[in-house]
Amino acid sequence: MSNTPDINDFAKRIRAHALRMVHAVNASHIGSCLSMADILAVLHTEVLRLDPTDPANPDRDRFILSKGHATAILYAALAERGFFPVSELETYCRNGSALTGHVSHGVPGVEASTGSLGHGLPMAVGMAIGLRADGRKSRVVCLLSDGECDEGSNWEAILFAPHHKLDNLIAIVDFNKIQSFGRVTEVLNLDPLADKWRAFGWHVLELDGHDIGALRAAFAGIPAVAGKPTVIIAHTVKGRGVSFMEDRLEWHYKSPNVDQLAQALKEIGA
Ligand SMILES: [Mg+2]
Numbered sequence: 001m002s003n004t005p006d007i008n009d010f011a012k013r014i015r016a017h018a019l020r021m022v023h024a025v026n027a028s029h030i031g032s033c034l035s036m037a038d039i040l041a042v043l044h045t046e047v048l049r050l051d052p053t054d055p056a057n058p059d060r061d062r063f064i065l066s067k068g069h070a071t072a073i074l075y076a077a078l079a080e081r082g083f084f085p086v087s088e089l090e091t092y093c094r095n096g097s098a099l100t101g102h103v104s105h106g107v108p109g110v111e112a113s114t115g116s117l118g119h120g121l122p123m124a125v126g127m128a129i130g131l132r133a134d135g136r137k138s139r140v141v142c143l144l145s146d147g148e149c150d151e152g153s154n155w156e157a158i159l160f161a162p163h164h165k166l167d168n169l170i171a172i173v174d175f176n177k178i179q180s181f182g183r184v185t186e187v188l189n190l191d192p193l194a195d196k197w198r199a200f201g202w203h204v205l206e207l208d209g210h211d212i213g214a215l216r217a218a219f220a221g222i223p224a225v226a227g228k229p230t231v232i233i234a235h236t237v238k239g240r241g242v243s244f245m246e247d248r249l250e251w252h253y254k255s256p257n258v259d260q261l262a263q264a265l266k267e268i269g270a
Pocket of ligand 1: 145
């Protein structure tokens with residue numbers, strides 16, 4: 001997209017940070033990070049109303065990364081946004097660092113610790129109803145994995161939010177079609193996923209989660225329907241941007257070696 005150089009550059013930088021971070025400590029979940037990079041880039045360059053100099057401002061938007069294992073790229077985005085120095089990313093997963101291997105609320109800019117799957121959306125629903133009760137204009141955005149849509153706790157939240165007309169709530173499903181060791185269709189099929197959310201009363205948008213223009217348009221139009229929460233079902237590719245990681249199961253857990261890191265950085269243009 002010629003009109004979105006800043007967003008593309010942000011996405012490139014957080015992909016590069018995440019690759020270097022997981023390589024440095026032989027950590028997992030790089031595939032999960034890369035599939036959501038473009039979504040996170042759009043959120044942090046023009047959607048989320050946050051002020052790194054005033055991180056507790058009560059009128060801020062709230063973002064919850066429910067797929068808390070994909071933490072490296074969230075920390076990268078928060079550092080790029082200015083919540084803490086980019087140099088601190090080098091401490092990721094090291095003894096004494098706040099940057100733990102699953103999302104920690106001890107990190108500036110993080111609203112809630114996550115990693116036990118199926119908890120993020122229920123928390124987001126609680127925040128959304130609380131913010132509305134306080135008369136605040138803040139939005140709550142929750143990013144889930146496809147695999148964690150297997151968790152029953154999510155479906156309680158999906159039932160609850162439309163009943164309470166929480167149009168200040170946006171869920172995003174990073175639908176990369178792979179969960180841990182298997183394909184979603186084989187482990188526990190979610191299809192037809194959009195119809196299921198729609199049947200529960202959500203306004204449903206479905207798009208290519210790597211199409212910056214589509215993501216921008218979707219976020220700009222929310223809430224499209226007053227009184228309804230919105231879900232964006234984002235079709236993505238696990239490992240997106242690195243040819244040998246794309247749509248490959250093993251990169252849920254594997255970490256790139258030094259040669260693979262160099263190749264990956266070259267491919268994303270870092
Ligand atoms: Mg997945």
